[in-house]
Amino acid sequence: MTDFGLYGPGSVTWKVHDEPILFVAGLRALILQSLHPRAIAGVAQNSDYKSRPAHRLEQTSDYVITMIYGTTPEAQRAAARVRGIHSRMRAHDLFTGEEFRLDEPELLRWVHVTEVESFLTVARRAGVRLTDAEADRYFDEQRRGAALLGLDPETVPGSVAEVERYYADMQPRLAMTKEAADTLFFLTWPPMPFKLGWTPVRAAYLGVASLAIGLLPAWARRFYGLPGIEAADPAASLSARMLRLSLLAFPWALVRTPMYKAAMKRVEDAGLKI
Template sequence: MWIAGVRALYLQALHPRAVRGVMHNSDFRQDAWGRLMRTANFVGTLTYGTADAAEKAGARVRRIHGMLSATDPDTGERYRIDEPGLLLWVHCAEVDSYLNVLRRSGLPLDGATADRYLAEQRTAARLVGLDPASVLADRADLAAYVEGVRPELAAGADAQAVDDFLLRPPTHPLLIPAREVLWRRVAELAYASLPSYAHELYGRPVPEPATVTRRLRAAGALLRHIPAHLRWQLPPRHILRAMARLGPDARPAPYKAGRLPAILDEPGEGGTNGDGGERGRWGTAD
């Protein structure tokens, strides 16, 4: 998931207006780890938290985005960073990255389950301010959307700055060796997993996809050998808190993919009650 998250950042940076909004309004270069953990906390809350916690997290993001704007680098136009087109690109880059990396790293998701994942993520899109009806709900629609938006993408100065930052994020001098040994490997594998058009825009050779997939499978196998109780500490204990709230049957396992209802299912989906509320086994808000 960390590799997928970095891949998403590489993709998102290729949209000139989206990345300009980040460059104008974010402190990520001064607080790299803090920004990363806040993003991970938001994703963890939407994935493993209660419906109430997810709604509150989404409202906070919408409130912050609603106050921010940026200037188009080409036209000089002032625009809001919560434009639906920009939110949709950020959303699609994220869900595409999670799905692509997880499947290539060995998580057993068949096509139908992958499409279900994308459909479920329309709830996450709603929480950041998008109309769920406008969000791609399966792999075919996602591929068609990406193909349509590609002419708008470019690796300008802002994207190059993000690229440099992701390879060499600022850190304490004593931690630079660890950054080079650990973080750079994550960033390089995330970059290698990008689609061919992204490599071409960034101006580097396109790696052999089969070689990248083997590397992702090796990384996945290695990371899954880390004891679960250690892996589940990040994002900040969301998985452990969900298991404590929902009971031992909620323990995550690959074989459960596609079987269990989503916590934020809409009425008539997956097992919510008739009026759209949560089923009893999901518990109450923290």
Template sequence: MDLLAPLRTRLRLTFAGQAEGVPAWEQALENGGDAGYFAPDSAVWTVHGGMTPIAAGIRALLVQALHPGALAGVAEHSSYRADPLARLAGTIRWIFTVTYGDTAAARAACDYVRRRHRSVTGTYTDAAGAERPYSASDPALSEWVHLAFMDAFLRSYEIFRGPVPQGADAYVSEWAVAGELMGVVDPPRTEAALRARLQEYDDAGLLCGGARVVEVVRFLREPPLDPMLLPGYKVLFAAVADTLPDRYRELLGLERTRLGPFPLPTRLAGRAALAAVGAALGKVGPSEQAARRRLARLGVLPAKDVP
């Protein structure tokens, strides 16, 4: 008897939108005529593999929300409240296509997102209270989103797995390719540069909290997930929130999880939650498996390295 089957079914519905089988877009990653932008031994494959991207997704959404221009685009031009899983599925598809697809598929995925961004325009109130126009195609906003994603994936791997074997600089340098494909001008290529660029946004007074941020935090703290998944998600959310920089937690209105005066070991609990997901879904996801089949067909990988 497969005791993890109910959990597996609900996780697949959440992440892939279907309880059985592999989505067609993931199967299509087996196709293509080249090895893609990132090799199997790359830092990108390491960081984007396993279960830590789940934590990274939560962290990225929290950090992105600190820029009122980026937050306005999400709040006013997406259906994240009504259909949050659709937005999650779209983000997963983009990240894994760029990570595991051939170069044509990666470029097509980025072109699709950039076309969708052309209509995402409006105005927002900045940290100083002034009204400003925004466009999702604005290089500064594209950069902030890229920085938040990059930092979230890197830090989540480090927090819940440990140091990146190839080094943090290797991951930042490699994933800069994704930033360039999304129109980011001169993305950072070292961990130090990533930290500096993130700090520049705060030093310039571009980040802030406020009512809209509180609404996003409330939604992310308790999203409309399947009741079987919600307890584990809450554990993971607490672990992610507790490991954010103090400054970000302050702007988000989040406090460390405590029992009276004592902080709780949420990081360990978060690792356990991710381990449970990994036990249900398996160590190698269908996107990576499809990419390995493509690489074996192209002679880049030996057949023994294909699951």
């Protein structure tokens, strides 16, 4: 029997993650994650993302692609590597000075939820047609990846309504810290490689970063001291739709990753269609 991994053809996950605009979702998730004081402390005190942003982005992208399109053993090995890294890392609370582990369930859950919610939200607001039932299914499917990271799936929101309640419950624990502000600035204005700092590439990236911020929940924008009026949401959605249409004109088959191509080959060999 063909091993399609954690999800496979017919899953909402494959439908959502076939969209190139999800790179905007990755940036949105990082900005949102930074509002959790312990989450951003863990990153700031253990990561070299500022000195090697491209390396960090590549690692994260490889992990997500492996979890989505890899075989079950490949996904298990990728998750085991991440668990091993997190289990060895410690950081100090910004407010109490208390030392904590980076694999605390609350932190793992926060990173997981903000990531998958960002993927789904950006896809829907960019025009990917998903029913409410499919949106719920996506969150439920993503519990499989959360379980591999060491979370009890029953403690992970598995529907749109559960994610909304989770965010409402988490907001009293969030804060606009110096580290969060620093991360927002870095993600909006990072160093450009290959001396591209004062070229149209900078302007294009700034547009993408602005879109990621515009697609944040209104309550998250307010934490950052930005306009949190929901009347601005339609403009961000329109920009996302326009970007998606532009991206779809690119021949993405030429730059698909080996992991994605291997998954599609398994589908073809099984005589299935997506």
